[in-house]
Amino acid sequence: MLRISLLLLLLLSTNLLFAQKKNQAQAQTNNAEGAITSKIKSYKSYKGYIEYFYDEKTDKIFLQIDKLDTELLYVVSLSAGIGSNDIGLDRLQLGGERIIKFAKRGPKVLMVEPNYRYRAISNNADERQAVEEAFAQSVLWGFKIEAEEGNKILVDATDFFIQDAHDVSGTLKSTGQGNYSVDKSRSAFYLPRTKNFPKNSEIEVTLTFTGQPAGGFIRSVTPTASSITVRQHHSFVELPDNNYKRRVFDPRAGYFSMGYYDYATPIDQPIEKRFITRHRLEKKDPNASLSEAVEPIIYYLDRGAPEPIRSALLDGARWWNQAFEAAGYKNAFQVELLPEDADPMDVRYNVINWVHRSTRGWSYGASVTDPRTGEIIKGHVSLGSLRVRQDYLIAEGLLAPYEEGKPVSKEMQELAVARLRQLSAHEVGHTIGLAHSYASSTEDLASVMDYPHPYVFLNNGKIDVSKAYDDKIGNWDKVAITWGYQDFPEGVNEEKALNDIIQQSLKNGLSFLSDQDARPTGSAHPYAHLWDNGKNPADELTRVLEVRAVALKNFGENNIKPGAPMATLEEVLVPIYFFHRYQIEATAKMIGGINYRYALRGDGQLITEMVSKEQQLKALNALLSTVTPATLLLSENIIKQIPPRPLGYGRHRELLKSRTDLAFDPLTAVETASDMTFAMLLHPARAARLIEHNGRNQNQPGLEFILDKLIEHTINAPEKMGIEGLAQQQINTSFINNLLKLATANESSAQVRGSALRKVQSIESSLNTKKYTQESWLSYRAAVLAKLTDFRVNPENYKPQQAPQPPPGQPIGQDFACDWH
Structure with a gap:
């Protein structure tokens, strides 16, 4: 027994000695080869x-880091997306860019994001350090060191890349589609688009998210909604050299801005x-006066765009060369087709992407x-492919082109393609630095x-x-490019030269106003708006209504292709019925409106002025014409040609809401359309301005004056007969609902609520004494009085009735909705 024990001990010692020598030999080999070289010799480099x-x-994937503290x-991006506009996770979608550096800390490497929002532009190192230490930085990841060799460090970056860096799960949750998380067992690196270049490194991963679907949007675009597979892209990019010359932001020039706080600024200068x-x-x-560029700006078009779309997108993007030529550059802005071997996510390419959604x-x-x-x-444009079809649909509604025995007019495709040229130019404009210029439609399409x-x-x-659409760059665009990109000769006072460019544009009648002046439904500017035309919004609304009336008069079976279900007339009807919707918004902004500019002290621009009473009354009359049975009630000819949907053609978001089950509902269409006008007119901010302006100037129309005009047009209007009477009742109901919203809105001032409440009382009194003769009007009065009584008795518990929302209206698919409801 003792001999066996000694034999086992001897054998164990021999094995340990052999293992030790083997490890020493391996260590000597590793030292000869290098620790990293040994580690990765079987890996693909x-x-x-x-x-x-x-x-x-x-x-x-293992990163070899040799740029510590550099x-x-x-940049994170989404190279293969989900395909739903409502969710907002599209193919080739950029995420945010961040400056980072790798810092070694003991056995790990940290990926650190410095805080460039707060700086000290100073030669004093202590001053710079004081600011750096005052504000938090962000450590984005910690990598465990796998091996070191000289100044090189090898880290396993697999978990870093196989993460939800684009926050897909957060977007799905915030849009109500469910709670999802990355399933690593169904995720992997995507090698076809994992590449390396001298100045940028590109890594792509296939990520699968699993969870329980909760929304209809995700179900509509995934084969199995509990398993969502996308691709995310990671880019590490060498920063540019220090030879770029910054240009100080001027709010009048039309550019996006970036900024930071410089704590080394003298106290008599702005810190921001x-x-x-x-x-x-x-x-x-x-x-x-005309020179070639040292290095031209080149944009590349997605090869996935088919003809004739491809040519239209190329043409529209190339318009910008007109602006650069006006700034003194020769062929400085170029647009080409993306090379076959190029990756659109590669930061070396400015790209125009063609993106599909449901x-x-x-x-x-x-x-x-x-x-x-x-x-x-890198400029990165994403163009939605379905927008061109919306313009084609509008053309079908306007032109009724499918007349029996006649060839289909080419005007429809020409209109849609013209829109694509403009769209391409517009979005490329953003990528070269330009913001929206929403006053330009009133200045002869200046931008x-x-x-x-x-x-x-x-x-x-x-x-x-x-x-329908312009075919060239605008005069304001030439001004903006000249201001932003002009390369001045030595000896020129740049600040003065830039100001001279703006001053000359002002003399030429050009101005710049952007999103904050145009988008809010309660905003005040009478000439800054989306999707409008004309120098005067009220005149343009009247003109647009005339076009709409002709289109509706001609509307019928010739608006759809032979063999199409008659029910599909409703798809074509919608954009024509609501053809005036955005001109309504533009015109409503004249009521209680304030004309102003981004004025600087001493530049001579208009600062502020109230819209005149005459212009406001003109706008009000134009708006009242949009809420009459004559305008909103569809003809019997149209109503009887739209049957319920056949099998295989279910109802969808592009159709009108209905309270008549399967049957087409013309009266709810009246309610929806009239609500647009009243919701704009009776916005709390607009109502408050009317009161304020009237208080400052008695000649200005006050809120009660406007409300009296609306009551006269609706509640006190003569009783109409038949279907016209029913339409009038819907219009009146829309007005009363919006008046009650105004009276109860948290955003309404005390004065606004008081004025609205007084008018509610007068309406109740008027309805009690009004002599109606038709049964439908008597029923209408009973319903309204019950509503007003409920409001008067329980104002705190009253919930305003919401009108049925219209289908998505803008060519970009945004639902109409007041931002205060």
Whole structure:
């Protein structure tokens, strides 16, 4: 027994000695080869900006970091998306860009994001350090060191890349589609788009999210809604050199801005610094009136865009060369088809992407920008493919082109393609640094950075769409590019030269107003709006209503193709019935309106002025014409041609709401359309301005004056007969509902509530004494009085009735909704 024990002990010692010698031999080999070299010798190497290695056996990626404490740009994007505009996770969608650096801390490497929002632009290191330590930084990841070799560190970055860096799960949750998380067992690296280049490294992953679906949007675009697979892309990019020259932001010039707080600023100067975002562009000869660029700006179009769309997108984007030529550049802005071997996510390419969704949706002009300076490194446009079909649908509704025995007019496709040219120019404009310019539609289409409504007119009583969209860059666009991109010769006072460009544009009648002046439904500016036309909103509304009336008069079976179900007339009807909807919004802004500009002290611009009483009354009369049975009630000919939907053609979001089950409902259409006008007119902010303006100037129309006009037009109007009477009742109900909303809205001031309540009382009194003769009017009065009684008795518990919402209206698919309801 003792001999066996000694034998086992001897054997164990021999094995331990052998293992030790083997480990020593392996260590000597590793030292000879290098620890990293030994670790990755069986892995696939991707040489480039940050060299990395892929282990196919374990599906892991290892980063070789040799740039410690060196700042670089990190960009996350979504290369393969979900396809729902409502969710908002599209193919080729950019995420945010961040400056990061790798810092070694003991056995790990931290990915640190410095805080560039707060800086000290100073040569004093202590001053810079004081600011850096005053504000938090962000550590985005911690990597465990796998091996070191000289100044190189190898880390396993697999978990970093196989994470939800684009926050897909957060977006799904916030849009009500369910709670999802990454399932690593169904996720992997996507090698076809994992590449490396001298100045950027690109890694892509297939991510699968699992969870319980809760919303209809996600179910509509996924084969199995409990398992959602997308692809996310990670980019590490070398930052530009320090030769870019920043341009100080001017709110009058039309550019997006970037900024930061400089704590080294003298106390007599603003601490917040603002600069514009733009591409780097320099002339070969700054002294020449026309010079080639040192390096032109080149954009590339997605090869997935088919003809004739492809040519239209190329043409529209190329309009910008007109603006750069006006700024003194020769062929400085170019647009080409993306090379076959290029990746649209590669930061070396400015790209125009063609994106498919299940519904109409927004198009975007985004950029990858250097957070330090505002220099645009990559322009990235995403154009929704279904928008062109909406313009085609509008053309079908306007032209009724499918007349038996006649060829279909080419005007429809020409209109839709013209819109694509404008769309391409508009979104590229964003990626070169320009913001929306929403006053330009009142200044002879001065900018493609406005949102254009198709300009349709009557030519000898017939609808003409030949001038629906512009075919060139605008005068304001030339001013903006000259201001932002001009390369001034040495010795020129740049600040004065830039101001001279703006001053000359003001003399030429050009101005700039953007989103905050146009988008809110309660905003005050009478000339800044989306999807409008014309120098005067009220005149344009009257003109648009005339076009709409002709289109509806001609509406019938010729608006759909032979063989199409008659029920599909409703799809074509919707954009024509609501053809005036955005001109209503523009016109309503004249009521209680304030005309103003982004005035600087001493620049001579208008600061503020109230819209005149005459212009407000003109606008009010135009708006009242939109809430009459004559305008809103569809003809018997149209109503009887739209049957319930057949099998296979279910109801969807692009159709009118109905209270008559399967049958087409013309009266609810009246209610929906009239609610648009009253909701705009009776917005709390507009009502408050009416009271204020009247208090400052008795000649200005006050809120009670406007309310009296509305009551006269609705409640006190003569009793109409038959279907017209029913339409009038719907209009009156829309007015009363919006008046009650105004009286109860938290946003309404005490004066606004008081005025609204007084008018509610007068309406109740009027209805009690009114002599109605028709049964429908007597029933209507009973319903309204019951509503008003309920409101008077329980005002705290009263819940305003919401009108049925219209189908998505703008060509970008945004639902109409007041932001205070």
